[in-house]
Amino acid sequence: MTPVFTLINQKGGVGKTTTVINLACWAAMDGQAVLVVDADPQGNATSGFGVERRNLDACVYDVLIGDDNAVGVSVDDVIVATDVENLHLIPATIALAGADMALSTVLARERRLRTVLESVKNDYDLILVDTPPSLGILSINSLVAADKVVIPIQCEYYALEGVSQLLGIINRVQSQLNPDLQVAGAVLTMFDSRTKLSIEVAEEVRQNFPGHVYSTVIPRNVQLAEAPSYGLPAPLYAPSSRGAKRYYALYKEVFNNA
Numbered sequence: 001m002t003p004v005f006t007l008i009n010q011k012g013g014v015g016k017t018t019t020v021i022n023l024a025c026w027a028a029m030d031g032q033a034v035l036v037v038d039a040d041p042q043g044n045a046t047s048g049f050g051v052e053r054r055n056l057d058a059c060v061y062d063v064l065i066g067d068d069n070a071v072g073v074s075v076d077d078v079i080v081a082t083d084v085e086n087l088h089l090i091p092a093t094i095a096l097a098g099a100d101m102a103l104s105t106v107l108a109r110e111r112r113l114r115t116v117l118e119s120v121k122n123d124y125d126l127i128l129v130d131t132p133p134s135l136g137i138l139s140i141n142s143l144v145a146a147d148k149v150v151i152p153i154q155c156e157y158y159a160l161e162g163v164s165q166l167l168g169i170i171n172r173v174q175s176q177l178n179p180d181l182q183v184a185g186a187v188l189t190m191f192d193s194r195t196k197l198s199i200e201v202a203e204e205v206r207q208n209f210p211g212h213v214y215s216t217v218i219p220r221n222v223q224l225a226e227a228p229s230y231g232l233p234a235p236l237y238a239p240s241s242r243g244a245k246r247y248y249a250l251y252k253e254v255f256n257n258a
């Protein structure tokens with residue numbers, strides 16, 4: 001069965017999107033058929049793959065609202081190819097910002113994304129979902145659709161802020177909506193080996209979640225930050241950069257244990 005991995009942390013700017021883009025790109029370059037779902041109205045995963053949001057007629061929003069959707073958009077109409085071979089995307093436009101409201105009257109609204117993905121799963125080897133920095137209906141949908149959760153944690157002050165709340169939500173989703181959901185692990189991002197703070201935060205996270213933190217740590221790396229402005233994932237923009245290489249190691253670590 002095609003695994004669905006959701007990258008989530010309601011804290012903003014911790015590296016969720018960067019991690020989704022890089023893991024997805026390495027998986028595709030490794031020959032896997034990959035689908036990325038951009039479940040964030042900011043659409044950073046969409047633009048990070050060079051997909052022009054203003055040229056899109058439909059996005060994940062249209063398939064999430066499903067039968068209530070008067071124009072009858074099917075998921076196949078929404079999936080777009082990217083410049084990365086083997087890698088397709090369900091993009092997000094700003095329309096997704098209205099999802100909370102629009103889904104409020106939809107039956108089984110927490111399961112919409114799961115239902116949508118079930119209809120396309122057979123076409124892919126791996127599905128990755130990028131989530132917004134909030135715990136609203138889009139994040140819940142992304143957890144209900146997932147087999148595994150990966151939690152990016154930025155090596156900065158307040159790194160663990162909100163993580164216990166997030167684990168509480170994951171527990172509730174497990175008990176009420178998706179009993180098979182598993183936390184695969186946490187990944188430390190934007191690590192700067194020159195600062196004591198990064199080292200301390202990394203130690204603190206490992207103490208809090210013994211055995212659940214990936215040994216691959218993502219460094220702070222300028223090429224990772226630059227790549228999205230060229231609409232390219234780092235493995236294509238700067239394949240020999242430290243950031244891209246470390247994401248390859250993370251790819252191996254995350255998916256060999258999948």
Ligand code: ATP
Pocket residue numbers: 011012013014015016017018019040042044131132133189190191218219220221222224225226228243
């Ligand atoms: P949001 O919560 O807004 O969706 P996010 O958790 O998806 O944010 P990203 O967008 O991946 O976080 O990263 C936040 C910013 O930090 C971006 O500008 C990104 O390019 C940059 N960034 C992410 N990871 C790194 C890194 N390892 N080194 C340097 N810059 C990084």
Ligand code: MG
Pocket residue numbers: 016017018040044045130131132
């Ligand atoms: Mg993001």
